[in-house]
Amino acid sequence: MEWTGARYADKPTVEVEMFIDAPPERVWQLVSDVTLMPSMSSELQRVEWQDGATGPRVGARFVGHSEHRARGEWQTTSQVVECEAPKVFAWVVEDPDDPTATWRFTLEPRDGGTTVRQWVRMGPGRSGLSEAIDRMPDKEQKIVYSRLREFETNMSATLAQIKERAETRTAQG
Numbered sequence: 001m002e003w004t005g006a007r008y009a010d011k012p013t014v015e016v017e018m019f020i021d022a023p024p025e026r027v028w029q030l031v032s033d034v035t036l037m038p039s040m041s042s043e044l045q046r047v048e049w050q051d052g053a054t055g056p057r058v059g060a061r062f063v064g065h066s067e068h069r070a071r072g073e074w075q076t077t078s079q080v081v082e083c084e085a086p087k088v089f090a091w092v093v094e095d096p097d098d099p100t101a102t103w104r105f106t107l108e109p110r111d112g113g114t115t116v117r118q119w120v121r122m123g124p125g126r127s128g129l130s131e132a133i134d135r136m137p138d139k140e141q142k143i144v145y146s147r148l149r150e151f152e153t154n155m156s157a158t159l160a161q162i163k164e165r166a167e168t169r170t171a172q173g
Helices: 024-031 128-135 137-172
Strands: 013-020 044-049 061-068 072-084 088-093 101-110 113-122
Touching: 013 137, 024 101, 024 113, 024 137, 072 101, 113 137, 128 137
Parallel strands: none
Antiparallel strands: 013 113, 044 061, 061 072, 072 088, 088 101, 101 113
């Protein structure tokens, strides 16, 4: 992926992919359980469904509480925008019409298992990253590049944990 010249307004993206030796239905249970995500994330600390929602469905909202060494603590409200079991689960962060980010998992059956992709797009709405760019506009490309690298690292770690959980559970039956 080429990020070196990316600016926030370009809505840069990152995608990671992993093969998991478990059926899509099992992997779906893990990727669509947003309350499970904090146990697999160094940044996301806690998630609660809102408005009486108890699980994923289009329109359901959840609040995520996050922490980062450079930014401190914050929370965001997200809304599920795609939910097609066991294929696609996606949500937007903050304003659905002008999200600060869009996140998506896609699952494809392959060779008795599942190819999982996790994808994120920054922007177009303003985010905490926008505040850093406002303070140091001459460093925008470096700020965006660093955050994309963090996303890539964290997403790879999340998929590795999903893989371990899905394959362990499958092996146990």
